[in-house]
Amino acid sequence: MNRDLSYIRQDFTKEELDENKLSQHPVTQFKLWLNDAIDNKELEPTAMTLSTVSPKGIPSGRIVLLKKVDAEEGFRFFTNYESKKGLHLKENNYAALNFFWPGLERQVRIEGTIEKILEAESDEYFKSRPKDSQVGATISPQSQVINSREELESWFEDVQNEKKELSRPVNWGGYTLRPFEIEFWQGRAGRLHDRIRYTLTDGSWLKERLAP
């Protein structure tokens, strides 16, 4: 079926963004919007598209889930350090995050640098995960080619049937993104969207309005 996509278009009319009413610190503002997304029953409110860059300069995007956020430390998520994103970040630790909450007609765009969190903190989070997720992280050579679904499931069952408690694999853990730029985007009628960008400048956050 070939549908004409060019007519799929929504006018955004729910809210507006006033730079004078936004928080001084963008992470404070981000938390308000994240809470709105959760309260508004957005599907997967913590889902964000993480963009990284390969050594050849090719960008790559994938969904990861935000697990913690604060002004001191930034935006935390967990993954396999040997996955494609892990290999990208070893060579170039610049990254971007994009949150899109269509029910609220909102988007947040974040750019920053990424580093690994403390091993003890990765251990702690690993322990808090359901057993199946622990097994999955342990057995899966993330982003590598595998022969079949059956192969993966047999590895899973082998480990799942072991009685002992699993410890965190050394190649699995947390990253945190420390932002230097955060933009808040609110859809508006006639494509005249509101865009307010915070830029970290000499240790404080500069707030500016951008043309849509």
Add this chain to the structure above:
Amino acid sequence: MNRDLSYIRQDFTKEELDENKLSQHPVTQFKLWLNDAIDNKELEPTAMTLSTVSPKGIPSGRIVLLKKVDAEEGFRFFTNYESKKGLHLKENNYAALNFFWPGLERQVRIEGTIEKILEAESDEYFKSRPKDSQVGATISPQSQVINSREELESWFEDVQNEKKELSRPVNWGGYTLRPFEIEFWQGRAGRLHDRIRYTLTDGSWLKERLAP
């Protein structure tokens, strides 16, 4: 309000992905999934996160809407050629697209190269847009800092009140992404997601399963 995000976790159980049942051509498969997303009433089914890279190697992500897709030409969208993404693409035409349809527990990840479409095709699409969108594209210096919302609205009104038909600004038009890699991701229980990646190899598409 500080919420503990680390417990926000859904188990994905809706569907599974069998590499032997997927289309030979990834764009054919993509169209099937896009139609499913539209039929499933996903909010903004054509929304995709476009990742580009700055000359300094910093990635950037933002939502754009897919306006056309086919196997010959790739994935088409429209924007201001002088926007941040436009400036990025002038220097590095590698880009990535990420579709996320949470209601279906599906994701599509695409990597490729980008080029401008023919001017006549941009003209045609510009003509098909509602008047307000035409005015918005004409007056907005996209991604540039502006003084206030009021400034933007006064530019808008000046042009909106003109009686003559608007023609496409030279700095506004379409791009198309020609893919060399497309991955289909279906969420599964216990984080054992299905991932099938197509890679363009010597002119044909190689299909492989990746570890989740």
